[in-house]
Amino acid sequence: MSASQSAVRSRAEAVKVSRTFDWLILFTLFFVVLGGYHIHYMLTGGDWDFWTDWKDRRLWVTVAPIVSITFPAAVQACLWWRYRLPFGAVVCVLGLLLGEWINRYLNFWGWTYFPVNFCFPSNLVPGAILLDVVLLMSNSFVATAVVGGLTYGLIFYPGNWPIIAPLHVPVEYNGMMMTIADLQGYHYVRTGTPEYIRMVEKGTLRTFGKDVAPVSAFFSGFVSILIYFLWHFFGKWFASTKFVESV
């Protein structure tokens, strides 16, 4: 076989090779993103995602979407721009969640015995699906950033509420009131995480009474728009082939 001849001998064989190639790329993409996104999210979201007594209505709602819209924006930019594939955000979030669950189950529970109901990850799937849907429907990165980014921030808290609501039921404990989540944090000793580093319920957002979660979610959505733009450009730059072309 000369160098100019094709490696495949029929259309069926070409399709088969192409599909094999598809799965190889998807598999690799999934695990590369899993690794990078997981490290990024643990470094930036960290304790807010680790512990139920950090999952509050102000800072968790604000921080988690802002720091987690990064990789979805970048991967969307690459997959949509190069392949018109609208699953970049969901692939990222599924990778992240798989990594997180492996970490929480094997390390947090299996190694150090923190109950899983205290250290489960945040649910990011609803926002990711909507981000992909907005990109597909609009075919516009600006619209995805503005509408998708805002939606991504807004949907985060309600998307997690069914999971965390039972942990916000109040308890009277030795003469003090706390939520079940607070009590988990108090009971399950974290030597390296003293109470004062817990960044919850801080800030000056006091004029909205008890309804601060929607305000925090809106703020998170606005910042998510900006972060989406920024990371979308990272993704475009990363997906560029001009470095390869010059070789």
Add this chain to the structure above:
Amino acid sequence: MKIIKDKVAKLSFVALLITITAAMFYTPTASAHGEKSKAAFMRMRTIHWFDLNWSKEEVAVNDTMTISGKFFVFSGWPETVDKPEISFLNIGIPGPVFIRAGSWIGGQLVPRSVSLELGETYEFKVLLKARRPGDWHVHTMLNVKGGGPIIGPGKWVTVTGSMSDFRNPVTTLTGETVDLESYNLSNVYFWHAFWYGLGLLWVVYWARKPMFVPRSIAVEAGKADTLISPVDKKVAMAFGAGVIAIVAISMGQSNEQYPVTTPLQAGLLRGIKSIEMPATSIAVKVEDATYRVPGRAMQMTLTITNNGDSPIRLGEFNTAGVRFLDSAVAQDETGYPDDLLAEEGLTVSDNSALAPGQTRTVQVTASDAAWEVYRLADLIYDPDSRFAGLLFFYDAAGNRQLITIDAPLIPTFI
């Protein structure tokens, strides 16, 4: 010759692999908490723990034990460490092998951070409920914002039984009793599995069609718009609407199921009550202090004045949790950890009773391997070479007076 060389190389490689593999299987238990690595001045000049008591040395799963005692917030707090204005009474254990069922300072429950005052003494108690079997080193501990964890003395406690028997029941204000070990777990698994499944469905919808190579060719050929069909758009709209509907419905259902919820509780507890220590009638002046490196001994020249009305003797020097006793004056009856107790480690040049009104200058030597074992000798490498500690004086009736000392320390190497 080449064959022999090749064989040697192969065997060496196999030996290397075996060594690496064997090393992987060597996993000794890590049971310390870095208490010996903490800078000596941090342990000597911040929090002085005393009158400590571990209520049990062996405890069954689900049973409780307490650690109680007092701590003095040292007046000569080092400049390099933030003052304990935001602190947290913690417990030094390897993860949740016990649960912290309660912790109190001055009778106040302290699940949150507290503000402590320099120069004050506080009484504390930590109630622990055994969870995981094993031998655990249980330390007192105070975290200080800007200072890090300040770990106190630790004692080995054995937990017996099986972790599967552990229960952690809590009754909520809505009247429901739940076990914190498993509460809400099935709900967490259900929602995560549900959303993960929906996400997978979205990916599978696209992955069942050709993905990378044909689509890339089409995009390069300017036919990108043909890659998204009207059916694809309908499916996407269904997903989008479905997600919003599921989130709205599930949130509504949660609110119906849990009508009473409160925000997380946080805040700083101020006004923690310190204990009134008895007025002291003894004055101590540190004339000089040296640490003799080869002898693992600290020597102080003290001028002691007894302004009280009964004769007194020096019984104990306590620094960084290490207790140096003059056994003729004071003995430990609390089961204090052996490695932190130098029962005959305190020598006083003249420790006869000091009569009221008298002043005496004495040479006091605190010597024990603990200086080395607990790396207190590393004090000589600190940026501010000072030492501090508590002196306990006793009268004939056993009444005790506590004096704090704080002075420069000069090392001697010969």
